[in-house]
Amino acid sequence: MPELLIPVGENIGPGFIDWEEYEYVPGFTVDDIRMRLEYAAYQGQAVDSITLQMGINYGGSVRHAIEIYNYVRALGIPVTCHVMSMTASAGTIVALAADEVILEQTAQWMVHRPLYTDGTSSQRSEELRADADRLDRDTQNMVDIYVARSGQNEAAVRQLVSVDRFMTAQEAADFGFVTTVKPLASKAPSSAQTQARLRSYKMAVARADKRRSKARTAPTPNAKPASASSKSPRPMAKKVIPIAKAVAKTAVPTAQQKANAAAVAALAKSLGVKATIEGVEAADDEPDAAVESTETDQDGALLYHDGPLAEGSAVFYDEALTEVAEDGEYGLADGRTIVVTDGVVESITEASAEEQEDDAPASTAAITAAVQAAMAPVMKKVEDLTATVDRFKKLVPETPTPRARAASSSQTDPKGGKAGGNKPHPMDKAKT
Known part of the structure; x- marks a missing residue:
């Protein structure tokens, strides 16, 4: 098995139900990679390389992203990340774990600082300060990964992530995040x-045009459909x-x-x-x-x-x-x-x-x-x-053709009746 293709879900971290949209958001953790590798080994397949395939990834947990990053970097086999639509926030950390990052020309790359999107359960000032310190540490870890991969200095990276920065594939490549931009295919x-x-x-x-002309001159409303044998x-x-x-x-x-x-x-x-x-075709037939x-x-x-x-x-x-x-x-x-x-x-x-x-x-x-x-x-x-x-015509004489006998004028009564004792016609009596 030369290459193992692993799809990356929309959320970095466990999957969850979005109650506002009433839909399940699939997650992606280090266990998804580990289980696929173990299953390949169980099947007796030697994995030579891995491709992480990202469709749309909205980011997620920075902690889970860093765990995936460290696990993938320690595998010791070539890893490629192919982004087809968008990767954002913690998803970029997972992508940068690969040796080669490929973005489609129409894909996007989004970076920003870590944040608590759902708020915090802290209620005291000391706890709020501790939460802020954890955010600062997560930000520093992300900045360190970005600096190591892009080759940019820390000031440039912190300036980049100060806001939600949506970058085109070429902009991400120019900054140093992406190794290859796949151009649009045209043929x-x-x-x-x-x-x-x-x-x-x-x-x-x-x-x-010819069919319309035939339909006007010789309509066939009762035409039968062509048989299956044709x-x-x-x-x-x-x-x-x-x-x-x-x-x-x-x-x-x-x-x-x-x-x-x-x-x-x-x-x-x-x-x-x-x-x-x-x-x-006959000589007078016109080819269709x-x-x-x-x-x-x-x-x-x-x-x-x-x-x-x-x-x-x-x-x-x-x-x-x-x-x-x-x-x-x-x-x-x-x-x-x-x-x-x-x-x-x-x-x-x-x-x-x-x-x-x-x-x-x-x-x-x-x-x-x-x-x-x-x-x-x-x-x-x-x-x-x-x-x-x-032979039959020579042996059998030809039968004479019968001819009608001519009527004699002496056989007809002057009053219209027939000779031979026949009575006069009733119409003759009516006329007298």
Whole structure:
């Protein structure tokens, strides 16, 4: 165990309940350090160094602070104190027990003379004078520690602690309290990331406009949600484990696959069969967007990119090109390997000869021969059925078409009734 990290509570001394705020204020004493060291020894771990981590420390008991100071100085191992927000009053004594004091650039360092914040139980003048003497001794101990660490003279230190002095990290370093000021971390995006974000924004705007246009012209209020089968896991770099999942999209066919599909479609057309080739757009279809995807070797997970995948292409986890792929190495389904740095393809390693031979698509001639072999029994049955129909037509004469017999004018009664003994129509009698 090379380093033991020990958090320092808000109060130097035992923890207590703040009845005004109704909350518990965690404390920090020498027992917190001792118990952690003993537990590490019980676990069989050799501690090489200690880091005291301070978030917000408001100070506390000077007596407890001096006890911690002397205990830490006597350990004989490197000790570092890292102040992330603020350390004040007695907390600065604990911090100065470390060999190296690191303050964040935005952290604060506050010093002042010891005081009795809760008053005193003394009721006689002699006791009050004794309390004042104890305060003077505590002040002297603090001044001695400050002088020993900062290298300043005692007059300068007493002048500094005469009031509540809040110091910036740089001011504390200039005075000699702090050894290192940790600057703010800043990382501007690279030019490739900037271009990728710009392309993502333009693509998102274009796709949103297209969806709004489709919604106005052809609303689909009863559209069903996409099924769970249309989703696939986000591709993972070999050294990075992403959390979220990306929505999968059908992979764009390669040039060889398009040629094979066209050959199959031509063969089907020559046989009089209408064929729909999945994954290949018809000539009159308009592509939805210029976004392309590449399948990885992770159960169909996809990487999305604007245009063909090449070195310098920005890759994303989503089709909208908004979630930049994490840095790492990705294996592709065709055997290639890409390295992504700052969301951009840095290098592409081609597949080995064995992998290319195993993954090579079937040739047009092989597909045509396979389709012809599969359809040969069907075509044989069609030819046999056609020959049977022809033989049947030759053996069975054609049935004449029946024609309606022409009505004779002599069969109709001049008054409107029909010949053959039929009675006149009732309407004819009504007219007479």
